[in-house]
Amino acid sequence: MAFLSRLNLQEILQTLSVLQWVPVYVFLGAIPIILIPYFLVFTKFWMVSVLALAWLAYDWNTHNQGGRRSAWVRNWTIWKYFRNYFPVKLVKTHDLSPRHNYIIVNHPHGVLPYGVFINFATETTGFARIFPAITPYVATLEGIFWIPLVREYVMSMGVCPVSELALKYLLTQKGSGNAVVISVGGATEALLCHPGASTVLLKQRKGFVKVALKTGAYLVPSYSFGQNEVHNQETFPEGTWKRFFQKTFQNTFKKILGLNFCTFHGRGLTRGSWGFLPFNHPITTVVGEPLPIPRIKKPDKETVDKYHALYINALQKLFDEHKVQYGLSETQELTIV
Numbered sequence: 262m263a264f265l266s267r268l269n270l271q272e273i274l275q276t277l278s279v280l281q282w283v284p285v286y287v288f289l290g291a292i293p294i295i296l297i298p299y300f301l302v303f304t305k306f307w308m309v310s311v312l313a314l315a316w317l318a319y320d321w322n323t324h325n326q327g328g329r330r331s332a333w334v335r336n337w338t339i340w341k342y343f344r345n346y347f348p349v350k351l352v353k354t355h356d357l358s359p360r361h362n363y364i365i366v367n368h369p370h371g372v373l374p375y376g377v378f379i380n381f382a383t384e385t386t387g388f389a390r391i392f393p394a395i396t397p398y399v400a401t402l403e404g405i406f407w408i409p410l411v412r413e414y415v416m417s418m419g420v421c422p423v424s425e426l427a428l429k430y431l432l433t434q435k436g437s438g439n440a441v442v443i444s445v446g447g448a449t450e451a452l453l454c455h456p457g458a459s460t461v462l463l464k465q466r467k468g469f470v471k472v473a474l475k476t477g478a479y480l481v482p483s484y485s486f487g488q489n490e491v492h493n494q495e496t497f498p499e500g501t502w503k504r505f506f507q508k509t510f511q512n513t514f515k516k517i518l519g520l521n522f523c524t525f526h527g528r529g530l531t532r533g534s535w536g537f538l539p540f541n542h543p544i545t546t547v548v549g550e551p552l553p554i555p556r557i558k559k560p561d562k563e564t565v566d567k568y569h570a571l572y573i574n575a576l577q578k579l580f581d582e583h584k585v586q587y588g589l590s591e592t593q594e595l596t597i598v
Contacts, residue, residue, distance in 0.1 A: 328416030376485035477556030
């Protein structure tokens with residue numbers, strides 16, 4: 262009975278750790294949420310807005326220059342429960358030398374990028390132990406850094422804007438041994454993330470290759486096996502009223518907020534129930550072999566295309582070598598669109 266009580270407590274703590282993160286991640290990207298702190302200027306709490314804006318103006322460059330990383334926050338116990346909920350695992354196939362800088366490109370984005378967050382924005386899967394002397398930075402939308410307090414929270418975990426300004430600074434102005442983690446498919450790729458699918462949005466995504474060439478950062482492919490299995494995503498049949506409202510809402514959401522809206526669901530507070538929490542399915546992020554990249558101040562289209570093709574080949578190889586070990590069939594193919 263005592264064992265069962267401890268087991269139930271562990272499951273409750275794991276569920277709560279994910280429950281606090283999912284709504285924060287989903288809603289923080291919305292522009293109205295970003296503006297809420299500044300609407301206080303029209304209320305009796307106007308001084309809060311003034312102080313927030315003053316601090317933001319004073320501290321504006323910090324999030325573009327590596328932020329304020331906190332080993333304490335990255336090692337919070339809550340992340341251990343978050344990791345064990347799925348569970349999430351980080352696997353190394355090759356060493357990363359601290360003499361170079363890297364762009365770790367992760368696929369697929371998933372409805373929500375649980376694998377990237379746990380493996381690279383926290384230490385609960387042992388990044389510092391697995392890749393000694395390498396400092397990871399997780400790149401995300403810049404809007405999150407406009408929110409007072411929240412920007413401090415995400416900077417403490419090593420999160421940075423996915424802007425050329427921030428990426429170039431981290432890869433050229435902070436010495437060597439830095440690794441920026443980017444999900445190049447972004448929220449658009451999330452619409453392709455269905456259980457059983459292995460589809461990545463990459464054919465026309467070449468900006469990360471340009472940044473690598475301009476900075477000389479090595480490209481590192483990584484794939485999060487199981488990422489697409491933790492949510493079901495609904496796409497209603499064409500011609501139905503459900504599909505009409507779904508497309509209308511998605512188009513409106515993208516036009517106003519600049520984001521893609523996924524109609525997804527998962528489990529509820531208890532296993533077997535319906536809700537928006539992810540299913541308890543293992544996620545294993547495999548980090549591949551670094552692809553050496555020359556530093557070229559103004560790379561031409563042919564050079565970008567060349568290294569983009571080399572990267573795709575490296576990603577394909579990584580996927581094929583590990584797919585069976587992490588739950589996919591031998592016949593499963595990686596689809597690149």
